Amino acid sequence: MPQFDRDHVAAKLDQERVTVLHQLHELGANDAGELTGEVDFGDAFADAGAATAERTETIGIVESLTRRLSEIDAAIMKLEGGTFGVCSACGKDIETDRLDYRPTSVKCVSCKSAASE
Numbered sequence: 001m002p003q004f005d006r007d008h009v010a011a012k013l014d015q016e017r018v019t020v021l022h023q024l025h026e027l028g029a030n031d032a033g034e035l036t037g038e039v040d041f042g043d044a045f046a047d048a049g050a051a052t053a054e055r056t057e058t059i060g061i062v063e064s065l066t067r068r069l070s071e072i073d074a075a076i077m078k079l080e081g082g083t084f085g086v087c088s089a090c091g092k093d094i095e096t097d098r099l100d101y102r103p104t105s106v107k108c109v110s111c112k113s114a115a116s117e
Contacts, residue, residue: 004085004096009103013076016103020069027058033066035059071104087111 021031029035035058078084085094089111098105107115 004099006079009084009099010079012103013072013079017069017072020065020072024062024065024069027062029062033062033069035062075104089115
């Protein structure tokens with residue numbers, strides 16, 4: 001089992017989760033990443049193109065944040081289940097430095113590098 005400070009990791013993941021949820025809400029989305037309609041993209045005909053572009057950009061950001069939230073939730077579940085820090089590809093421990101930098105990592109550096117090639 002990898003060596004890490006469980007309380008530190010839990011606090012970091014909780015803080016990341018709060019940050020992502022805040023960003024989603026600022027963009028007018030709920031916790032599930034669904035736009036609530038509370039953001040005004042404008043409805044003037046002349047601004048329709050700009051509003052569409054802005055809405056498309058917002059949807060992309062919301063989708064990215066939603067994926068990030070899923071990664072955070074998965075890491076929290078692994079932490080609670082005792083499988084946090086174990087590479088999903090090879091089963092070896094994920095490097096502590098990697099977990100410190102990105103606690104949502106699911107692969108060790110070797111496996112992540114091999115998957116990126």
